[in-house]
Amino acid sequence: MENHKSLPKLKDKHIMIAVDESENAKAALLFVAGFIGGFRGFRATILSIIAAPNRDLFASDGERQKWIADKRESLLIVLERYRQILIQAGFPKTKVRTELVVSDDRPVSSVILEKQREIRSCALVVGRRGISKPEEFLFGSVSNALIHSANNCSVWIIEPTCGIE
Amino acid sequence: MMTKIADGRDVGHTQQSLRDLASQWIEPSRIPKKFRIITDTSEFIRVDYDDIVILDNSPFLIRHNQKEGRFGMDDQPKFWVKSAIDLSDGSKKIIKLVFHERFEARIGDLFFDCIRSPLKEARILDLVREHVNFMQGYPVKDTASNIVRVIDFIPGQTMADYASADGIKHEEYFTTSFPAILKEYIETVQAILFLHRHNEIHGDIRRDHLLRDATSNRLRWIDFDFAHGPNENKFVHDLFGLGNILMYIAGGRDITMQVLQDEMPHIRSAITEDDFNIIFHNRIANLRKVFPYIPEALNRIFLHFSMGTTVYYDNTEELLDDLIRAADAVHGA
Numbered sequence: 001m002e003n004h005k006s007l008p009k010l011k012d013k014h015i016m017i018a019v020d021e022s023e024n025a026k027a028a029l030l031f032v033a034g035f036i037g038g039f040r041g042f043r044a045t046i047l048s049i050i051a052a053p054n055r056d057l058f059a060s061d062g063e064r065q066k067w068i069a070d071k072r073e074s075l076l077i078v079l080e081r082y083r084q085i086l087i088q089a090g091f092p093k094t095k096v097r098t099e100l101v102v103s104d105d106r107p108v109s110s111v112i113l114e115k116q117r118e119i120r121s122c123a124l125v126v127g128r129r130g131i132s133k134p135e136e137f138l139f140g141s142v143s144n145a146l147i148h149s150a151n152n153c154s155v156w157i158i159e160p161t162c163g164i165e
Numbered sequence: 166m167m168t169k170i171a172d173g174r175d176v177g178h179t180q181q182s183l184r185d186l187a188s189q190w191i192e193p194s195r196i197p198k199k200f201r202i203i204t205d206t207s208e209f210i211r212v213d214y215d216d217i218v219i220l221d222n223s224p225f226l227i228r229h230n231q232k233e234g235r236f237g238m239d240d241q242p243k244f245w246v247k248s249a250i251d252l253s254d255g256s257k258k259i260i261k262l263v264f265h266e267r268f269e270a271r272i273g274d275l276f277f278d279c280i281r282s283p284l285k286e287a288r289i290l291d292l293v294r295e296h297v298n299f300m301q302g303y304p305v306k307d308t309a310s311n312i313v314r315v316i317d318f319i320p321g322q323t324m325a326d327y328a329s330a331d332g333i334k335h336e337e338y339f340t341t342s343f344p345a346i347l348k349e350y351i352e353t354v355q356a357i358l359f360l361h362r363h364n365e366i367h368g369d370i371r372r373d374h375l376l377r378d379a380t381s382n383r384l385r386w387i388d389f390d391f392a393h394g395p396n397e398n399k400f401v402h403d404l405f406g407l408g409n410i411l412m413y414i415a416g417g418r419d420i421t422m423q424v425l426q427d428e429m430p431h432i433r434s435a436i437t438e439d440d441f442n443i444i445f446h447n448r449i450a451n452l453r454k455v456f457p458y459i460p461e462a463l464n465r466i467f468l469h470f471s472m473g474t475t476v477y478y479d480n481t482e483e484l485l486d487d488l489i490r491a492a493d494a495v496h497g498a
Contacts, residue, residue, distance in 0.1 A: 051395040052395070053278075053392075053394050053395055054392070055284065056280070056282035056284055056285040056392035057278070057280050057282065057392050057393075057394065059265045103395070105395070105399070107396075107397045107398065107399075108395070108397065109397060133443065133472065134273060134274070134275060134443050134444050135275060137401070137405070137443050137444070137474075137477055138272065138275055138277075138401060138402070138405065138444065139275075139277070139396055139397065139401075140396055140397025140398045140401065141397065142397060145397055
C-alpha cells in the first residue's frame with residue numbers, strides 16, 4: 001500500500017491579480033474567481049498600486065499626503081471587496097491576501113513586477129483597458145509593459161468582455 | 166530712513182536709494198515719485214508696472230506682463246510672469262511669480278492633468294546652471310515663501326520663427342537651411358537627454374519654448390514649470406514634443422492636409438491614415454511622401470510619431486541615436 005505521508009507536500013500555485021478601481025480590473029478579478037475558484041492548490045494575492053503623482057503636482061507635502069490617504073482609504077475598500085469575492089468563489093480564507101503599495105513616481109508596471117518577484121507568483125493577472133493607439137502612445141500601457149518585461153511569470157491580460165459568468 | 170513694509174520689516178532700501186538705483190537704468194522723467202514696494206508676491210495680479218519687488222534684498226523694477234500667443238490666437242497676458250529690470254545691475258529679467266494653476270491640458274483629442282509647479286522649475290534651474298541650452302536664472306523665496314524664479318531675459322527668435330521655409334521652395338530650404346538647423350536641434354535633444362538622465366522632464370516641449378539666444382547664438386529651452394500626472398513613461402510627452410519640432414523644422418512648417426490641398430493637391434490622394442501624426446490628425450508625419458528627397462533615415466524617425474507606427478521611442482537615447490544617423494544622411498544628401 002502506498003504511503004501518502006511520504007509524498008512531498010505540493011506547493012500552492014501563487015497567482016497575483018493587480019487591480020485598481022476600474023471595471024477592467026474587476027473583470028480580471030472575476031475571471032480568476034470563475035476560472036480557478038474552488039480548485040485546490042492555488043493561493044492569490046490581490047495587489048493595488050497607488051500611482052501617487054509626484055510632489056511637483058501639489059502645492060505642499062501635506063496636500064500630497066492627503067491625496068495618498070484618501071486614495072488608500074478607497075482602495076482598501078475595493079481590496080476587501082475583491083478578497084471576499086475570491087473567498088466566495090472557493091479560495092480558502094487563509095490563501096487570499098491583499099496588498100497596497102504606493103508607486104512614488106515610478107511606472108505602475110515596474111512596481112507590479114517588483115512585487116511579483118518578491119512574492120514569486122507564477123501568474124500575473126491584469127485587466128485590459130482597451131485604450132486607443134494615441135492613448136497608448138501618450139500615456140503608456142501597463143499591460144504591454146508587463147508583457148514585455150515579465151520574467152519567469154505568465155501574464156494574463158483579461159479582456160473585460162470575456163469574463164466568466 | 167529705510168522703507169518699511171506692511172508687517173514692519175525693513176526692506177533694506179529707501180525710496181530715495183531705489184530712485185537713485187532706477188535712475189541709472191531709466192530716464193529720470195519715467196521714475197515715479199513713490200514706488201510701491203512688494204515683498205510678498207502671493208497676489209501676483211496686483212504686482213504692476215513701476216512697482217518694485219524686493220527678493221532677498223535685491224530690488225526689481227516691474228515692467229509689463231509677459232504674453233504668450235500660439236496658433237493664430239491673440240497673445241494672452243500671463244499675469245504671473247513679469248518683465249523687470251534688476252536695479253542692482255540694470256539687466257533685464259523675467260520674474261515668474263507663483264501660480265499653482267491646475268488644469269486639464271489637451272494634446273490633440275487627449276486630455277491629462279497638468280499643473281504649473283514652481284518647485285519643479287526651481288529645481289531644474291539649479292540643475293541646468295551654466296548649461297548653454299537652457300534659460301538661466303535662480304529661484305528665490307519671497308517673504309511669504311513663494312518660490313519666485315528670476316530668469317535672465319533671452320533676446321532672440323523662437324524656433325517657430327526662424328526654422329521656416331516661408332517664401333522659398335521647400336527643396337531649397339531643406340538643402341540649404343535645414344542641415345544647420347538640424348545640427349542645432351540635435352544639441353537641444355542632447356540637452357533634454359541631460360534632464361531625463363537626472364530624472365527630470367521639461368514638460369512642455371514645443372517650438373515656441375525654444376529660443377535662439379541672439380547673444381550666444383545657441384538654442385535655449387525655456388519654461389519648464391509644467392508637471393504632469395503619473396504616466397507609464399514619464400518622458401513620453403517630451404519625446405512627442407521633440408518629434409513634433411523635428412517634423413516642423415524638416416517641413417519648414419506644419420505640413421497639413423490643408424497645405425497639400427492648397428499647394429500640392431496631386432499628393433493628397435497618396436496620403437493614407439497611417440501617414441498622419443499619431444496625435445495631431447491633421448498633420449502629416451510621413452513627410453517623405455510629400456518631399457521625396459527627405460532621406461529615409463530621417464523619415465523613419467518621423468514614422469515613430471505617425472498613426473501607422475507599431476514601435477514607439479522608449480527614451481531620448483533611442484531618438485538621439487537615430488537622429489545622429491539621420492543627420493549624416495541629410496548632410497550627405
